[in-house]
Amino acid sequence: MDVNKTDQRALLKELKKILPVDGVITDQAGLKPYETDGLTAIKEMPWVVALPENEQQVVRIVKACARHSVPIIPRGAGTGLSGGARPHREGVVLGLSRMTEILDVDCVGRMARVQPGVRNAAISEAAGVHGLYYAPDPSSQIACSIGGNVAENAGGVHCLKYGLTVNNVLGVRLVTSTGEILKLGGALYDNPGPDLLALVCGSEGMLGIVTEVTVALLPHPQAKTVLMAAFKDIVDAGDAVANIIAEGIIPAGMEMMDQQAATAAEQFAKAGYPLDAAAILIIELDGSEAELRDQAGRVGRLLNSHRAYQVVRADDAATQARIWRGRKSAFPAVGRLAPDYLCMDGTIPRHKLAEILMQIHRISEEEGLSVANVFHAADGNLHPLILFDANIPGQTDRAMAMGARILECCILAGGTITGEHGVGVEKLDTMCVQFSSEELRQFHRLKEAMDPEGLLNPGKGIPTLTRCGELGGMHVHSGRLPFPELERF
Amino acid sequence: MCILEDYPFQNWSASDVADLSDALTQQVQDARGSGVQLQIAGSGSRIGWLPRAQGAFQTIDLCGHTGILSYRPDELTLTARAGTRLVEIEAALADRGQMLAFEPPIFDPAGTLGGMVAAGLSGPSRPWLGAVRDSMLGIEMINGAGEYLRFGGQVMKNVAGYDVSRLQTGAWGTLGLLTAITLRVHPIWPKQTTLVFNMQAQAALAACAKIAGQAIPLTGTCWHEDKLYLRLGGSEGAVRGARTALVNELSSAAPFGDQFWGDLRDHRLLFFDQPQSDWSSTLWRVVTPPGAPLPTFLRGDDILPLLIEWGGGLRWLYHDDEAAVKAYAQSVGGWCWALGHPLPTEAIQRRYMDRLRQAFDPEQVFCSPLDFTHGN
Numbered sequence A: 001m002d003v004n005k006t007d008q009r010a011l012l013k014e015l016k017k018i019l020p021v022d023g024v025i026t027d028q029a030g031l032k033p034y035e036t037d038g039l040t041a042i043k044e045m046p047w048v049v050a051l052p053e054n055e056q057q058v059v060r061i062v063k064a065c066a067r068h069s070v071p072i073i074p075r076g077a078g079t080g081l082s083g084g085a086r087p088h089r090e091g092v093v094l095g096l097s098r099m100t101e102i103l104d105v106d107c108v109g110r111m112a113r114v115q116p117g118v119r120n121a122a123i124s125e126a127a128g129v130h131g132l133y134y135a136p137d138p139s140s141q142i143a144c145s146i147g148g149n150v151a152e153n154a155g156g157v158h159c160l161k162y163g164l165t166v167n168n169v170l171g172v173r174l175v176t177s178t179g180e181i182l183k184l185g186g187a188l189y190d191n192p193g194p195d196l197l198a199l200v201c202g203s204e205g206m207l208g209i210v211t212e213v214t215v216a217l218l219p220h221p222q223a224k225t226v227l228m229a230a231f232k233d234i235v236d237a238g239d240a241v242a243n244i245i246a247e248g249i250i251p252a253g254m255e256m257m258d259q260q261a262a263t264a265a266e267q268f269a270k271a272g273y274p275l276d277a278a279a280i281l282i283i284e285l286d287g288s289e290a291e292l293r294d295q296a297g298r299v300g301r302l303l304n305s306h307r308a309y310q311v312v313r314a315d316d317a318a319t320q321a322r323i324w325r326g327r328k329s330a331f332p333a334v335g336r337l338a339p340d341y342l343c344m345d346g347t348i349p350r351h352k353l354a355e356i357l358m359q360i361h362r363i364s365e366e367e368g369l370s371v372a373n374v375f376h377a378a379d380g381n382l383h384p385l386i387l388f389d390a391n392i393p394g395q396t397d398r399a400m401a402m403g404a405r406i407l408e409c410c411i412l413a414g415g416t417i418t419g420e421h422g423v424g425v426e427k428l429d430t431m432c433v434q435f436s437s438e439e440l441r442q443f444h445r446l447k448e449a450m451d452p453e454g455l456l457n458p459g460k461g462i463p464t465l466t467r468c469g470e471l472g473g474m475h476v477h478s479g480r481l482p483f484p485e486l487e488r489f
Numbered sequence B: 001m002c003i004l005e006d007y008p009f010q011n012w013s014a015s016d017v018a019d020l021s022d023a024l025t026q027q028v029q030d031a032r033g034s035g036v037q038l039q040i041a042g043s044g045s046r047i048g049w050l051p052r053a054q055g056a057f058q059t060i061d062l063c064g065h066t067g068i069l070s071y072r073p074d075e076l077t078l079t080a081r082a083g084t085r086l087v088e089i090e091a092a093l094a095d096r097g098q099m100l101a102f103e104p105p106i107f108d109p110a111g112t113l114g115g116m117v118a119a120g121l122s123g124p125s126r127p128w129l130g131a132v133r134d135s136m137l138g139i140e141m142i143n144g145a146g147e148y149l150r151f152g153g154q155v156m157k158n159v160a161g162y163d164v165s166r167l168q169t170g171a172w173g174t175l176g177l178l179t180a181i182t183l184r185v186h187p188i189w190p191k192q193t194t195l196v197f198n199m200q201a202q203a204a205l206a207a208c209a210k211i212a213g214q215a216i217p218l219t220g221t222c223w224h225e226d227k228l229y230l231r232l233g234g235s236e237g238a239v240r241g242a243r244t245a246l247v248n249e250l251s252s253a254a255p256f257g258d259q260f261w262g263d264l265r266d267h268r269l270l271f272f273d274q275p276q277s278d279w280s281s282t283l284w285r286v287v288t289p290p291g292a293p294l295p296t297f298l299r300g301d302d303i304l305p306l307l308i309e310w311g312g313g314l315r316w317l318y319h320d321d322e323a324a325v326k327a328y329a330q331s332v333g334g335w336c337w338a339l340g341h342p343l344p345t346e347a348i349q350r351r352y353m354d355r356l357r358q359a360f361d362p363e364q365v366f367c368s369p370l371d372f373t374h375g376n
Helices: A005-018 A028-034 A055-067 A120-128 A146-152 A196-200 A234-246 A259-269 A289-305 A317-328 A330-335 A350-367 A395-412 A428-434 A437-450 A465-471 B021-031 B086-095 B113-119 B201-212 B236-250 B259-265 B322-331 B347-360
Strands: A048-050 A072-075 A092-095 A102-106 A111-114 A169-175 A181-185 A209-216 A223-231 A253-258 A279-287 A308-314 A340-343 A371-376 A381-388 B038-041 B058-061 B068-072 B077-081 B136-142 B148-152 B177-184 B191-198 B218-224 B227-234 B254-256 B283-287 B306-309 B314-318 B335-338
Touching: A005 A048, A005 A055, A028 A048, A055 A072, A055 A092, A055 A169, A055 A209, A072 A146, A102 A120, A111 A120, A120 A146, A146 A209, A169 A196, A181 A196, A181 B347, A196 B347, A223 A234, A223 A289, A223 A317, A234 A253, A234 A279, A234 A289, A234 A308, A234 A350, A253 A259, A253 A317, A259 A279, A259 A317, A259 A330, A259 A371, A279 A289, A279 A317, A289 A308, A289 B236, A308 A317, A317 A330, A330 A340, A330 A371, A330 A381, A340 A395, A350 A371, A350 A381, A350 A395, A381 A395, A395 A428, A428 A465, A437 A465, A437 B148, A437 B347, B021 B038, B021 B058, B021 B136, B021 B177, B068 B086, B077 B086, B086 B113, B113 B177, B191 B236, B201 B218, B201 B227, B201 B236, B201 B306, B218 B259, B227 B236, B283 B322, B322 B335
Parallel strands: A048 A092, A072 A092, B038 B058
Antiparallel strands: A102 A111, A111 A209, A169 A181, A169 A209, A223 A279, A223 A308, A253 A279, A253 A371, A340 A381, A371 A381, B068 B077, B077 B177, B136 B148, B136 B177, B191 B227, B191 B254, B218 B227, B218 B306, B283 B314, B283 B335, B306 B314
16 A cells, blocks of 8 residues: 555644644654563564544544545454454554543443453452452463454464453444444343344454543352363373363363473473473363362362373462463573574364364474464363474574464364464464465455455455465365365374 | 264264255256345245345255265364254254253254354254354355355364354355254253242342342343243252352242243243233233343233343333334444334345345345345
């Protein structure tokens, strides 16, 4: 997208009229923090950053950008992991970080209405006085904002039981690419017509700009218990996960780490994980005291029957926190093993876990880079962390290529290339593998319906067919490969 | 008999299994440019909720496109062709101790999975266990260009591409023809119990408000004829504990048969079937914030023409004065729909919905009773 310089100059003047002096950033030092998001490997300096304080300003900025055909890159807290907020060098980064008001907490409806810049954790803090909380808890929850959560359909460790962002958002106000305000849902359990609210969740700021979010709140569970189980064989751990769920138990969280990840986490956080385990499983159960007694007993028996050689049950908050500390510090812990790591985000059907881990192991040996695996076992979301050193020529490319191979394995297993981090710019190429050209064209037509001029976050989320063609993309769907009789490595 | 490579327990059989994907695709492709519009039809069990589609059209019948394609209880997922009957899906799930969390209404045993998604109606458990859209994981579909497309998948977490699967919920066939649907399923709670309290509507709303923020395993509420029905579902201990707490809080309660909830879900209660003689014949479905006040205009000689579900969030009422009902819904921030009449959407919403329809069906091959041009 080429932007006319005259248009840029005129737009800048208008932006300065719409926003207070400190709301328009144009100097290099001020722009620097916006050059990247959580995917720090990819950087681009924006042309201008605009920081509106209310919806009216957002509308005016969008209309001005539309008039001058200047692209808009919406941005929340900038913690996204797929480059969804990567700036456009001729575009405006529209940062929603100043819209941080919690507008309403409704105890009867168990809902909160908030502005997009409100931090995820701040919602639970505000609702806490009423005994309520907001369930989705991405690992960045102390920093990430609800607007960004909607854009990426953020997940977390409690998704199987409590759902993703899309399952916990009841309404949004969306400023469209032409500056209209589209109200979708509200403090209501049901809305007429096709579910545009769901469409907006996970759309990476490409269909509109969210200026207000109504979220569902939940009462805090009466009690919780945490179990840590160690296995000598990762296949046993995978089977235990499947059988707990098949038994009718939906844990609040169920996390797995392989030996590499668990060892690093233990050395970092002293969580009490045995160092000789091939896999560590952490299971959190919540509910009433009576419910927990029953469920913890059943889960304990299932773990033993799947050859867990050590099971620790923690009913007290301190021990629970210690067990979780290891898992929650797994990423920084793994980060100490190598100068750089690349975090992947594939999702697979749970019963394919052992198979996928073996494939990852093989790819790792072939590419000569180590992998540590952290896994939201409850919902099949796998985070392989590929270890590399960006200072060694070629290693970054090798890590990226390896990540792409792992994601292709996830698709072949009937899964997907991204469970909760989004496509952004990072996974554009693997989108060519997951979707056919007809499906990609349908995505583009859908985008055009909402944003005919293509001004909102251009170049993200959905690859162009040309890009896929240049890659010679191999389309794999639902485990059906072209020429399945051929071996692939 | 349906042979399923994924299904590890071969102890059930699907009655009707037929793959019409190719024929359906052909039918759509043939309709392109022929000037013939196609209305997607399931069993027709929900079609009376909207006015008949305008113009001449042919029917493209999905009822013959049937079969459960994959069911893995340990993955909590089920995939079936769109014409599969809901009763068959429920039976297959119940056989493995599972269910559809959102309790879709089944107005007729012939009701299909595709119709369930197209209408997007959720049952009594909606506020606690989610709506139809919350259980949607993936679809296979044919768009207006006659292209066979797949979106989403069989996994819980999936943010690759736009969420076309959930978008289809409530689309009434405006966004293409769904051929197969993957749903997330839920374990049946081990213990269920229903409590009934005698109280008037106002008191019932207050009681629902009082317990809304408590961590109790509530799975349904209904107020009707001066009785508040509460359903609890969960582990034996959780249900017992909550039952004691509720009886202490709301005074006397009587146990009640669980059949009530099926009758409520499928509209077999007399309220829906045989309204009182002094009631209006127009049934309104009013969605409100749960804590919204009651309308002041309702009158009934013996019984108030009102039934409240979803902890206060869904109110069914009989009333003749359209303007009064609309004003009430608007004043509380909700919306209302007279069954058999057009679905109410704001003009701006309709415009974007219509644009999305064009994105999926640029040549208007499909014709739906959901009309976005209405009222524009």
